[in-house]
Amino acid sequence: MEAEYWHQKWAARDIGFHEGVVNSSLANHIDQLGVPAAARIFVPLCGKTRDIAWLLSRGYRVVGVELSPVAVSELFTELFTEIGLAHTVESVGDLRSYSAHNLVVWQGDFFALTNALLGDVDAVYDRAALVALAPPLRDQYTAHLKTLAESAPQLLVTYEYDQSAFAGPPFSISEAEVNRHYACDYQVKLMARETIDGGFRGRVAADIATWLLEPRVQ
Numbered sequence: 084m085e086a087e088y089w090h091q092k093w094a095a096r097d098i099g100f101h102e103g104v105v106n107s108s109l110a111n112h113i114d115q116l117g118v119p120a121a122a123r124i125f126v127p128l129c130g131k132t133r134d135i136a137w138l139l140s141r142g143y144r145v146v147g148v149e150l151s152p153v154a155v156s157e158l159f160t161e162l163f164t165e166i167g168l169a170h171t172v173e174s175v176g177d178l179r180s181y182s183a184h185n186l187v188v189w190q191g192d193f194f195a196l197t198n199a200l201l202g203d204v205d206a207v208y209d210r211a212a213l214v215a216l217a218p219p220l221r222d223q224y225t226a227h228l229k230t231l232a233e234s235a236p237q238l239l240v241t242y243e244y245d246q247s248a249f250a251g252p253p254f255s256i257s258e259a260e261v262n263r264h265y266a267c268d269y270q271v272k273l274m275a276r277e278t279i280d281g282g283f284r285g286r287v288a289a290d291i292a293t294w295l296l297e298p299r300v301q
């Protein structure tokens with residue numbers, strides 16, 4: 084989707100994708116990433132997800148990237164209110180870095196993020212990032228993510244439903260598509276596939292799939 088689409092979503096508070104609690108796929112499967120304590124977790128297209136506070140509370144370091152300045156501002160306001168996490172802001176080219184103890188969020192376009200700016204990451208957590216993007220952009224997203232994250236393992240959460248019944252986003256991502264993006268570089272393992280009670284948006288039968296991507300040994 085175009086940047087303007089997301090800016091309008093945040094401006095209109097049309098953010099039904101935002102969960103008020105930690106995502107259950109993350110909570111249930113983080114240990115299967117096999118990363119050490121204090122690992123640095125990359126959260127692409129992070130919005131103001133509660134998952135960041137949860138990861139920090141578990142002792143992980145977190146780096147995110149998010150287009151919307153509204154989302155990033157609200158994220159840090161909430162973190163300051165809840166846990167007193169103070170931050171600093173710095174402009175770097177077209178991006179702005181919001182830095183706090185154990186947390187950096189790059190505000191700007193994911194595709195403008197470089198390895199040098201991101202730094203080393205130990206794992207990737209993608210919830211509602213790949214599924215937020217229309218098909219042509221998904222190829223660019225996964226290619227850039229693999230460049231940024233190099234051989235880090237990934238926890239990926241997707242939706243599976245009849246795409247003809249709902250336009251998206253979020254888009255339906257088939258198992259075949261997950262494999263098309265990632266199977267060359269990762270062992271793709273299905274951790275869970277759970278049916279959404281009452282269907283997606285209360286009308287379309289849908290599953291949530293949780294994938295573990297483990298780098299293939301070179």
Ligand SMILES: C[S@@+](CC[C@H](N)C(=O)[O-])C[C@H]1O[C@@H](n2cnc3c(N)ncnc32)[C@H](O)[C@@H]1O
Pocket residue numbers: 086089090100101102127128129130131132148149150151154191192193194210211212215
């Ligand atoms: C469906 S939301 C998911 C947010 C978060 N992952 C969560 O679980 O709540 C997708 C987010 O991606 C952001 N986004 C879309 N395109 C982006 C881009 N090119 N670069 C950075 N963020 C982007 C949007 O502003 C939006 O907050």
